[in-house]
Amino acid sequence: MSQTKDTVVLAYSGGLDTSCILLWLKEKGYDIIAYLANIGQNEDFEEARKKAIKLGAKKVFIEDVRKEFVEEFIWPAVQANAIYEDRYLLGTSLARPCIAKKQVEIAKREGAKYVSHGATGKGNDQIRFELTCYSLYPEVKIIAPWRMPEFYNRFRGRTDLMDYAKKHGIPIPVTPKSPWSMDENIMHISYEAGILENPKNHAPDELFVKTKDPRTSPSTPDILEIEFKKGVPVQVTNLQDGTRHCTALELFAYLNEVAGKHGVGRIDIVENRYIGMKSRGIYETPAGTILHHAHLDIETFTMDREVRRIKQELSLRFSEQVYNGYWYSPECDFVRSCISKSQELVEGKVQVSVLKGQVYMLGRESPQSLYNEELVR
Amino acid sequence: MSQTKDTVVLAYSGGLDTSCILLWLKEKGYDIIAYLANIGQNEDFEEARKKAIKLGAKKVFIEDVRKEFVEEFIWPAVQANAIYEDRYLLGTSLARPCIAKKQVEIAKREGAKYVSHGATGKGNDQIRFELTCYSLYPEVKIIAPWRMPEFYNRFRGRTDLMDYAKKHGIPIPVTPKSPWSMDENIMHISYEAGILENPKNHAPDELFVKTKDPRTSPSTPDILEIEFKKGVPVQVTNLQDGTRHCTALELFAYLNEVAGKHGVGRIDIVENRYIGMKSRGIYETPAGTILHHAHLDIETFTMDREVRRIKQELSLRFSEQVYNGYWYSPECDFVRSCISKSQELVEGKVQVSVLKGQVYMLGRESPQSLYNEELVR
Amino acid sequence: MSQTKDTVVLAYSGGLDTSCILLWLKEKGYDIIAYLANIGQNEDFEEARKKAIKLGAKKVFIEDVRKEFVEEFIWPAVQANAIYEDRYLLGTSLARPCIAKKQVEIAKREGAKYVSHGATGKGNDQIRFELTCYSLYPEVKIIAPWRMPEFYNRFRGRTDLMDYAKKHGIPIPVTPKSPWSMDENIMHISYEAGILENPKNHAPDELFVKTKDPRTSPSTPDILEIEFKKGVPVQVTNLQDGTRHCTALELFAYLNEVAGKHGVGRIDIVENRYIGMKSRGIYETPAGTILHHAHLDIETFTMDREVRRIKQELSLRFSEQVYNGYWYSPECDFVRSCISKSQELVEGKVQVSVLKGQVYMLGRESPQSLYNEELVR
C-alpha cells in the first residue's frame, strides 16, 4: 500500500456490510470519505453520518439526489416505456448510475483516486456501479471488497462481520436480519435472496413496504388526471379533491402515495441477470406503474404508428442497456437522444382510475392528437 | 350478372346488417349459403338458422369452431406473448382467420366462387377476412357490400336498413341499438364506435359483459396453478377447491369464469388500425389475460436469455402480422414456426392469485428450469 | 370536368408518353404547366421546352435540382449506408421525392390544384411520387393516367401513342424504342423491362451507359483519398495527379467520372417491389458505389460498436422507407434524424483504389478514431 494515504470514496449505506468495509479499508491504510446518497430510501441520515464519523471516516457527504433521479433518470425511462423482459420497471437499475455519478463527482472534487462499494460479486449492481465510474472517471481505481479473496475469505458470513464489528466497536444492528434483502429508493423497493430464492415460495404478506395489500386497500378508486408534455408528466390532478402537483418531485411523490394506498405496482418475477444467471425478484413500483400505463396511453394517442414501431425497438434496447448498467455508454446516449426526439409531440392529458392494485385508463385528450373522430365514424 | 346463378357463401351473423346483405345478394341474383361460426359468442344459433332460411338462404351452415380457435389460434398467441402495441391481446384479430378459414372450406366444398361479409370499409376486419380468403382460395371473388357504392349509397344508415328489412319481412330487432358496437368470441369482447368514439369519454359501467366490476368483485382471491408444456397450458388446478381442467376448451372456459368473476382483463386503449387511422377500443379478455401473465412467467423462467431476446422481437412481428390480418401469409407462417421452436422447453407450473382485476404471480417451478438456487446465493 | 379551367402541373420528360399525356390532359380541359427536373440525366432540355410549348403547355419550368439531390437526398443515404435488399443503392428511389418536391412547390406557387405523372400502375415510382405529393401538399389532386381505364383502354400500347402523337403533330421519336426502359439521374441509371424481363437473360454489352466494360477498362488503378466530415464526403483528392474537389456536386461528378472509367457500380438483381411483385433490374451507380464502400470504412473506423449495431438496424428501416417512397413520412424523418445524430463523429480520410469494376480500401485515418494501435498489439 502507498506511503502517503490514498483516499477512497466509499458508497456507504449505514448498514453492517459497508460499515465493516469502511473499517477494513482504514485498516488497509486508506483515508475514507463516506458517501451516502439520499435517493428516497427510508433512512436516518443523521444517524448514518454520526456512525460513519465514529467509524473513522475523514469526511462524510450525504447528498440529496432525489430531484436529479426523477428528472434525469426516471423521466427518460418513462419516455421510453422502459421495461425489462416485459415486466420489470428498472427501479434499481435507474438508481445506480445516479448514485455513482455523484460519487464520482465527489471523488474528482476531493482528489480521490479510489472509489469503493459493497455490492456482491454475483449481482447486477457491481456492474452498473463500475461501468458508470469508468465512463465518467476513466482513470479511477475501484475497490470491490466482495470480489477480493482477501476480504471474502475473511468475512465468510454475517457472523464474521458481526464479530468484526463488535471487536471494533461498530454499533451492531439490534433487529435480526430480515429473511430477504431489500433495496429502496423513491421509485421502488426490490426484495430478493433469503427465503425468496426458491422461486416456488410465495412472498409473505408482511414483505411489502411501499404498497397496501390490495385485499384490504380502499374499495373506492382515486381518479387522477395526468398531463404530459414531451412525454414527461408535468401535472397531476386528483379529480375528486382537486389536489394538484406540478414539480417533478412533488408529483412523483404524490403518485407514490396514491398508488401505494391502492396497492398498485407489485410484481413477482424471475429475471435474467447480466452475468447470466436467473434470479427471483419481487418489486414494488407504485408511481412508476401508473406513469408507465399513462405514458403508453398518451404516446399511442399522439405518435405516428410507424414512428412508434421503431421507437418500440429502440426502447427494448434502452431497457437492456439500463438493466445492464450501460447508462453512461455511447449506445445508451445515442438511444436516449433518439427516444427524446420521438417525444416532441407526446402531449396531452390522461384520466386514470387507481383501485385495488390496478390502473385503469378512462379517457385521454391531446392538442397533438392524431385521432380523427370524423374519420373513424 | 350471370345467367346461371352464382353461389355466395355469406358470413352471416344473424343481425340486421348481414340479414339485409343476404337479401340484397339474393336480389342481385345469387344463390346464398349462410355461414355462421360458433366461436363462443352469446348467440341463439337455432334462431339464426331459422331466420337465414326464412330470408331465402339455400343452405345454412352453423359451425362450432371453438376448439380449433383455442388450439390453433389462441395457443400460438399465448406462446408468442402476442400483444399489439403493448396492450391489446388480439382477441378479434385471432378470430377472423379462424372464421374465414372455415368459410373458405365451405365455399370450396360447395363449389361457390364467391364469398361475402358485412365488415365496413374502415376497419381491420375486412382486411383480415379478405387476406385469409385470398391466401387459402386465391381464385375466390369477394363481395364486400360496404365498400360498394351501389350498396352504401342505398343504405346510408340504420334507418335505411330497417326500412329494407321491414319491406322484405325481415324480423327487426326489438331492442334499441346499443350506443356502441360489440364483437364477441370465447377469448374476448371488443367495444367501439358510438359514444366511445370520443377518446375522452369514459366507458359506462354497464358496458362490460364478460367481467365483473372490480369494485364489487369478491375480496378473496382464487389461487390457481397453471401447468404448461411446450409453452401451452395443459392443466389448470384451483388450489382451494381442487377443481382441475385438462382439455384446451375446458381449461380456457374455466379461466374465463374465474377471471370474469374477479374482473380481470379490462383495457381501454387507442390503437393504430391497419389502414392508418387511430381508433379507440375497449376490450375484455379474461382468460387471455391470465394466460398472458402466466406464460410470460414460465417462459422467462425456462428460456435462455438470449433466445428470449430474439424471440421477443419475433413476437413483435407476429403481433403486428396478426393484427393486420396476415395469419395465412408466408411471413406469419415463418414466424410461427420459429416461435414454436422456441417453446420446446417452456414447461412447468405457475401459481397465480386472481383478485380485483389483477393477476399476481405467486411462484413457479419447472423440470426445465435454468434457475440455479445454489448459484444465486 | 370543371367549367373554369383547372391547372395541372405535369411531370414532363420530353418523351412520347408524357407528351401524349400532356395533350390528353389538354383535351380533358386542363391548363397544363409542364415541369421537367434536371436531375443529371442526359437530355436536351431546351428541345424539351420547345416541344412542351408546341404541345400547348401554358408554362414550362425546367428546374436544376442536382445540387439539392446530392446534398439533401444522396448524402443522407451515404450516411445511412442505405442499401435495399443488400444490393440496390436506391438511385431512383432517392430521386423521386426530390423531383416531386419541386413539382409540389411549383403547383403551390402557381395555384395549381392538380399534379400529374406518367408512371405506370405496376411500379414503385407512382407510389414514391404520390406519397411525396400528399405529404407536402395534402389537398392536391393527382391524375395518374396509366391507372385510369379511360386512358389505358385508349392507349393500349406504343402504337396507339404513336398514332395519337402523329394525329396531333407531336414530333415522333426517330430512333426505335430500345428493347428495355431506362431511368437516369446523376446518381445512377436503371434498366428494366423488355428483354430484361426474363431474369435468365443476360444483359447485352451495349446496355451500359455510365460505366465502361471492366473487361476493357484501364489496367492501372486510380488512387483517391476521400475525406468525410459528419459522415458526408467533403473532399476528394486524386493522389496520383493531385486533382481535388470540394463541393458536393463537383466531387460527386468527379467520382462518377473515375468510377465510370473503371467500370465500377454495375449490378444485376431481382428485387421485391413495393406492391409485392418481384422485378429484375440492372443498375449503374458509379460514384454511389465508391462512396458506399468508403463511408462504411470510415464509419466502422470511428463509430462505437454498439452504436453501429443500432444504427445498422435503423439503416435497414431507412432503406425500406426510401425504396417504398416514404421519404416525407414521420417515420423516415425520425430515422433520418437518428442516423444524422449517429454521424457526428464520423470523420476522417479513406484511401481507395478504383480498378476494373472494384473499389479497394487501402487505408484510413481519423482524428476521431477509436482505433488504439497500442491496445491491439
Place this chain on the structure above:
Amino acid sequence: MSQTKDTVVLAYSGGLDTSCILLWLKEKGYDIIAYLANIGQNEDFEEARKKAIKLGAKKVFIEDVRKEFVEEFIWPAVQANAIYEDRYLLGTSLARPCIAKKQVEIAKREGAKYVSHGATGKGNDQIRFELTCYSLYPEVKIIAPWRMPEFYNRFRGRTDLMDYAKKHGIPIPVTPKSPWSMDENIMHISYEAGILENPKNHAPDELFVKTKDPRTSPSTPDILEIEFKKGVPVQVTNLQDGTRHCTALELFAYLNEVAGKHGVGRIDIVENRYIGMKSRGIYETPAGTILHHAHLDIETFTMDREVRRIKQELSLRFSEQVYNGYWYSPECDFVRSCISKSQELVEGKVQVSVLKGQVYMLGRESPQSLYNEELVR
C-alpha cells in the same frame, strides 16, 4: 500439480508458439496429446506430427475436418448470407468452433480433463475456442498460457520463445517471421498485426496468397452456373469448358480455384472485436465471396419479401453470434434452425461471371421462383 499426470489436449499448429507451449506444459507435469486440425491450411502435416512427437507429445492426432467445416459451418453461413459489420465473411470465426469441437471429442474420448490453446489474450479466438469447449464439455478445464502471468512474464517476446526452443532442441523456424500474422483455412486467409496494425498503411502486394492480383489476373472471365437446393450449393458448372463439381468439398475447392485465379475476395477493413477494441484485418475469401453473391441472388429470387426481411434481421444476429464465438449457444442454435427453415424453397441456378476481382450476376432461374414475368409487364 497433481501427482498422477493429468492429460492435456493441446491445439497444436506446428509453429513456434504452440511448440513452446507443448514443452512448457510437459514441464508443468502434464501428459500432452497434440491435436492438429487439417482445415485446409497450407501445412506439412507429417512434419508437424514428427515434431510434436519429438517434443514429447504422448499422442498426436491430425484430423481432416475439411468436409465437416464446409458442410456444417460454411453452408449455414451461406444460407444466412452471414457477414459481420457489412463486410467480413467470417472465415476464421466459422473455423474455430469446428476445430474446437474435434478437440473436445478427442479430450472426451481420451479421458483428458484439460485442453489448451495458443491464442492470445486480446483476440477473438480465445473466446471462440473456449466458449465451444465449455458448451460441449462443461466440466473441462482450459489452460490458456497467454493469459497466465506465469507464462507471459517468462516469454515476453519472440526472442524468449526462440531461446527456450533452442535450449530444448525445438527446431527453430529458418524463415524470418513475416511482418504480419496469418490464419488460413479452406475458406479464407486473414492477415493482421505487425505492419498492418497501423490502419493507414497499405497492404503490400506480396501479402496475398490465395488470390491473384486483379491488375494482372486474366482479362477474360470465367462463366459459372451455380445450382442451389435449400439454400446450399449442390452443383457448379463452368459453362465454357463444361467442368462440373457436385460434392461440397469439390465444388468449394473449385470455386476457390476460379475465384483465386481472378483475384476475387480481397477486403481490407477495420472491425470491432468482441472484447471491445477495433482491429485492422485483411482477408481473402475467394469461394466464399462468389457464394455470398450467388446465394443472395437466388434467395431474393425465390423468397417471399416479408420472410426475407425477418430472415435478414436474424442473419444480423447470427453473424454477430458467430463472430463472437457463440456457435454452440442456445441462441445460435435457435437462429440457425430459423434460418434453415427459411431456406426450404431457396432453389435454382445462378449464372455468374468472375473477372478481375469481381463477381457479376448474369441471370437466374428457379422452379420455385416467385417471379412472374407476365405480372411485371
